[in-house]
Amino acid sequence: MQLTANVAPALELRHARKAFGHVVALDDISLSVMRGEVTVIVGDNGAGKSTMMKVLSGVYPLDSGELLIDGTATVLASPARARERGIAAVFQNLALVECLDVAENMYLGRQIRKFGVFANRKAMIEGAADTLTELKVRLPSVRVPVGVLSGGQRQGVAIARAVQQDTPIVLLDEPTAALGYRETQQVVTIIRQLRDAGKAVVLVSHDLPMVFEVADAIQVMRLGRVQGVRRRENADRNEIIGLITGAIGSDRKVA
Amino acid sequence: MATFDKAQGDAQDESGVAVSRSSTDAGSWVVRVVTSPQFMVVVVMLLFVGYGATQSGQFVSGLTWINILRNAVFIAIVASFTTFVFVSGGLDLSVGSLFAVGAMASAALAAAGVPTWAAVLLGSFAGAGAGLANGLLINYASIPPFITTLGMLYAARSLVVYFTGGEPIAPVPDDFAAIAQGNFLGLPLLLYYAAAVVIIAQILLQTTVFGGTVRAIGGNREAASNAGINVRRISTIVYILSGLSAAFAGVLMSSRLGSGQPSVGVSFELQVISAVIIGGTSLFGGIGTVWGSLLGSLVLSILTTGLILLRIAPVLQDFVIGVIIVVAVGIDQLRRRRMFRSTGVR
Numbered sequence: 001m002q003l004t005a006n007v008a009p010a011l012e013l014r015h016a017r018k019a020f021g022h023v024v025a026l027d028d029i030s031l032s033v034m035r036g037e038v039t040v041i042v043g044d045n046g047a048g049k050s051t052m053m054k055v056l057s058g059v060y061p062l063d064s065g066e067l068l069i070d071g072t073a074t075v076l077a078s079p080a081r082a083r084e085r086g087i088a089a090v091f092q093n094l095a096l097v098e099c100l101d102v103a104e105n106m107y108l109g110r111q112i113r114k115f116g117v118f119a120n121r122k123a124m125i126e127g128a129a130d131t132l133t134e135l136k137v138r139l140p141s142v143r144v145p146v147g148v149l150s151g152g153q154r155q156g157v158a159i160a161r162a163v164q165q166d167t168p169i170v171l172l173d174e175p176t177a178a179l180g181y182r183e184t185q186q187v188v189t190i191i192r193q194l195r196d197a198g199k200a201v202v203l204v205s206h207d208l209p210m211v212f213e214v215a216d217a218i219q220v221m222r223l224g225r226v227q228g229v230r231r232r233e234n235a236d237r238n239e240i241i242g243l244i245t246g247a248i249g250s251d252r253k254v255a
Numbered sequence: 256m257a258t259f260d261k262a263q264g265d266a267q268d269e270s271g272v273a274v275s276r277s278s279t280d281a282g283s284w285v286v287r288v289v290t291s292p293q294f295m296v297v298v299v300m301l302l303f304v305g306y307g308a309t310q311s312g313q314f315v316s317g318l319t320w321i322n323i324l325r326n327a328v329f330i331a332i333v334a335s336f337t338t339f340v341f342v343s344g345g346l347d348l349s350v351g352s353l354f355a356v357g358a359m360a361s362a363a364l365a366a367a368g369v370p371t372w373a374a375v376l377l378g379s380f381a382g383a384g385a386g387l388a389n390g391l392l393i394n395y396a397s398i399p400p401f402i403t404t405l406g407m408l409y410a411a412r413s414l415v416v417y418f419t420g421g422e423p424i425a426p427v428p429d430d431f432a433a434i435a436q437g438n439f440l441g442l443p444l445l446l447y448y449a450a451a452v453v454i455i456a457q458i459l460l461q462t463t464v465f466g467g468t469v470r471a472i473g474g475n476r477e478a479a480s481n482a483g484i485n486v487r488r489i490s491t492i493v494y495i496l497s498g499l500s501a502a503f504a505g506v507l508m509s510s511r512l513g514s515g516q517p518s519v520g521v522s523f524e525l526q527v528i529s530a531v532i533i534g535g536t537s538l539f540g541g542i543g544t545v546w547g548s549l550l551g552s553l554v555l556s557i558l559t560t561g562l563i564l565l566r567i568a569p570v571l572q573d574f575v576i577g578v579i580i581v582v583a584v585g586i587d588q589l590r591r592r593r594m595f596r597s598t599g600v601r
Contacts, residue, residue: 059481080483095481097474099541100467108471109482111464119464132274139274 008071010035010200011056011087011169016065018051025051027224029065031202035168038191038201040211043221044244049204050092052221053173056202057089058082069169080109088162089171092204096154098147102139103128105146106161131164132156135190151178159190170194173204188213208237220244227251293535293547295586296579300554303561311564319560321443327549327556328449329354329504333523334530334548335456336493336500341531342460343493344473344540346400349389349407350501350527353382354520355415357502362424362515365431374431375506382502383495385411390491408524416517425514435510445507452500457545469493473540529576530555533583542587554579 013031017024026048033039041049054060055067058076066073069085076082082089096105103121104111106128114120128142137156139149146154155178162170172191176184184207191214194201205211211218218235220227220243227243228251242248288294307314333350340347361378365371385407392403437444460466471479472486480486509515530551536543555576562572 057481078483079481080485083483089481091481093477095475095478097471097478097541099474100470104467104471108479109468109484111467113464117463117465119462119467121462129274137274142274 009033009068010070011202012066012068012071013052013055014066014068016052016055016067017063018055018060019063024224026055029221029224029226031219031226033169033200033202034216035200036195036198037216038195038203038214039217039219040215041202041204041219041221042206042208042211042240042244043227046223047221047244048224049221050173051224053089053091053171053202053204056082057087057091057171083110083165083167086167087169087171088165088167090158090162090173090175092173092177096146096158099145101145102132102142102149102157105157106131106142106164108161110165127164128160131160135160135163136186152180152183155179155183155187159187163190163194167199169200169202171202174206175203176205176207176210184210208240211240212237222246222250225250291535293550296533296535296550296554296583300557304557307561307565313564314561319564323553323556323560325443325445326559327552328445329508329523330526330530330555331449331549331552332452332504332507333497333501333527334534334552335453335545336496337527337531338456338534338536338543338545338548339460339469339493340400340497341536341538342473342540342543343469343490344476345393345490345493346404347386347389347494347497348401348404348524348528349385349411350497351520351523351525352408352411352415353385353498353501354505354508354523355517356385356411357382357505358509358519359415359419359424359505359515359517360502361431361506362427362509363419365427365509366424366515368428371428371430371434375434375503378506378509379499379503382505383499385502386495386498387491389498390494393494394487394490412521419515419517421517423514423516424509427509427513427515432510432513435507436513445511448507452503453545453549456500460543460545465489465492470541473542475541526555529580532580532587535583535587537587538584 009032011031011033013029016026016029016031018026029048029052031039031052041052043049051060055062056076058079058081061075061077067076068074074085076085076087079089097108100108103124107124112120112123112127114123125142132139132142135156137153137160139153139156146157149157155175159172159175162172176187179187188210191201191203195216203214212232212235215232217229217231218240219229220240222244227246230240239248304314313319333354337347337350357378360381361374364374364377369377389403389407392398393400435445439447460469468479468484468489471482471484472489476486505520508519512519531543531548532538532551533554534544534547534549534551536547558575559572562575563569
């Protein structure tokens, strides 16, 4: 419809609002995520980062405002709908089922079928092992229950699941929260691979050094509002911290 | 647990190597059998039967065992699908009453001249309908399973008594009675029905996409929902299957008795739940097998018959069953705590 359609952001929020009772978690939020870029959301606890990720992944509906995919306004009524529209998400609580094995978790909600009704165990085991090996996630086996894995290994499975879906948009909520230095570097590598593959990546993280390693754009949130958006090359660590803590005023007040 | 330590060891050994596709050769099958939740139950029952055989010759007679199996049939059929309810993280207390619904509906229809096949189908569907009501109330009106199915337990039983005036329905046509009274190759037809139900249920739970989603919603409802699984629909289907299997077992009971008895299946739900729990299915969802529940049904039946043969006061049977249930759940909790890193309760 519009001439600029081919450069429309892959994922966009306009004047998004979400409240839980009297608590306004997202207040007039905007977000613009480009293809082949990593947009990092930073902010203190209660800034609305996780709520925003849940809105983007179809878990929460918006009270008002718009969500656009490739420039088209869309309503994501459910996580299944979000996935259909090309959004894969890694949630902060990981969203894995402990009593199912790694392969079953990798294909949760999208099992490979055999004769229409049967689960194709073999194909899922092969597919899970291939993806995990490719991403250098180290596990005892894809046939152990996720419940026996360490926090880092679970992160690996959750990220691998999102990567494997090969969707144009990938959401990662605190993917390095439980990881040591080496595993964090591995995640950084994976995120760069996703970006280089032309995907739009939204990342929530508290880990500022890592943020500066992978970000193309940094969006600071505070108390449910957007405090400021910076390109990485123009961003300065102290300024970002100032925006997070509120020591530096919001762009919107200045404007 | 041996398998767990082994998995840990492999994690270190395999640094940098491809992710294993095997089951970490999680011990040989011997280890898996010995550490399975059903192993202790089997050992205890073998000891019990072995001891019984030294006390009473009837313990080793073929007729006794056919009776034991025949008594286990009704529990096993219902327990197969109650397993689904537990694995999906739910609870169904109404199966005893839905058993009576199936028994009375089919007997009334058959006695009124409806063809046998139609009486069987319609009797079973009555239970499925009640199961649908359970599923809708639990998943779409968010009434807890305990409350919903407790309500159904009372309501369904009440309607059965109301519509039959509390009187038995007899006689039923010979065609109808023949379903459960006949033999094939020297074994009661009932055994074949139960075997078919158990095998179908086992295949459904362990190898199908549907079974996988049932285990997923019971293991972590939120994660399943976030992964795009329609949790409410799957859970509702599980309650429908539970009601269907309960009513079908009731139909078989009316056929076997040759009459519809309105008081049939009172407190039957407790036996079914006991069988499922003894079989190693977790109350907390996600974990369980149909063949474990079959084993639990056999345990209850063997105990009931065996304690009579040993001339132990029948009132003590329930004591034994009570102890076994508590021990079984204790083992389940212990297993979860040792197996998974988070606490056992979920």
